[in-house]
Amino acid sequence: MARKAPRHAEAERNDRALLEAAKKALAVDGPHTSVATIAARAGVGVASIYRRYRTKDELFQHLCALSLDQWIEAAERGLDHDDPWEGLVHYVTATTEFSGGALGPLAGTIAVTDAMAEKFTRSEVLLHALVARAHAAGVLRADATPVDISLLIEQLGKSPLVEQLEGQGRDDLAAAAANARSRTIAIAVDGLRAGRGPLPGEAPEPGLLAERWAHDAEG
Incomplete structure (x- = not known):
């Protein structure tokens, strides 16, 4: 099986971390939770999220x-x-x-x-x-x-x-x-x-x- 490109593999890891972080943040704050809160829980930068997703809705x-x-x-x-x-x-x-x-x-x-x-x-x-x-x-x-x-x-x-x-x-x-x-x-x-x-x-x-x-x- 071909290995995934490092950038693609990193994106997948970030996605998994964001998903778990979003679940926990939503359980506490509901849909009004901020991207910054999710990013902090996931250990990724807010800027990196907005490079991939134009809006919070798109991320969700x-x-x-x-x-x-x-x-x-x-x-x-x-x-x-x-x-x-x-x-x-x-x-x-x-x-x-x-x-x-x-x-x-x-x-x-x-x-x-x-x-x-x-x-x-x-x-x-x-x-x-x-x-x-x-x-x-x-x-x-x-x-x-x-x-x-x-x-x-x-x-x-x-x-x-x-x-x-x-x-x-x-x-x-x-x-x-x-x-x-x-x-x-x-x-x-x-x-x-x-x-x-x-x-x-x-x-x-x-x-x-x-x-x-x-x-x-x-x-």
Whole structure:
């Protein structure tokens, strides 16, 4: 496999750092977080960001596309599992681990680009395939929908304990907090197994998550 040019490899490293920094900054400050804050968290210069992205919105749009790439990869790897349940569990735990919903605060604040829309559609198709396969195998509760699973991931992606200890600089408790979080995720995921009691209320509408991203250009 050919090696990537040093400049391209550096850009990829910066993108990954910016994505992680943006997730953390958005969790604290919401969509009003500044490019300077994100740059400082990522350890890159503000000037270097604006050399690649003309505006903050353009930066956020690119980061959303990168985040969707992570969701797509997690779903593809889940489908690679021979066992439908293990494949679904991989998807949920992997997307929870990189906090897939952390860019949620941007919903409705930026325009959805063609690249974002294409990747979102691809991600949805793969998730529906994972869910359909698990339902067909009888391992996933019959009333669980793709939207239910996406919302579960969004909730599990938040970890007040981990975030608080990180903010306090308590590295001595990082491993214990991560272990506690993993246990909580496992407990929640187990609730997706077939044979559980019925879920309350009506199944959420398929377009519920996408509706959040409707953007008013004049707003």
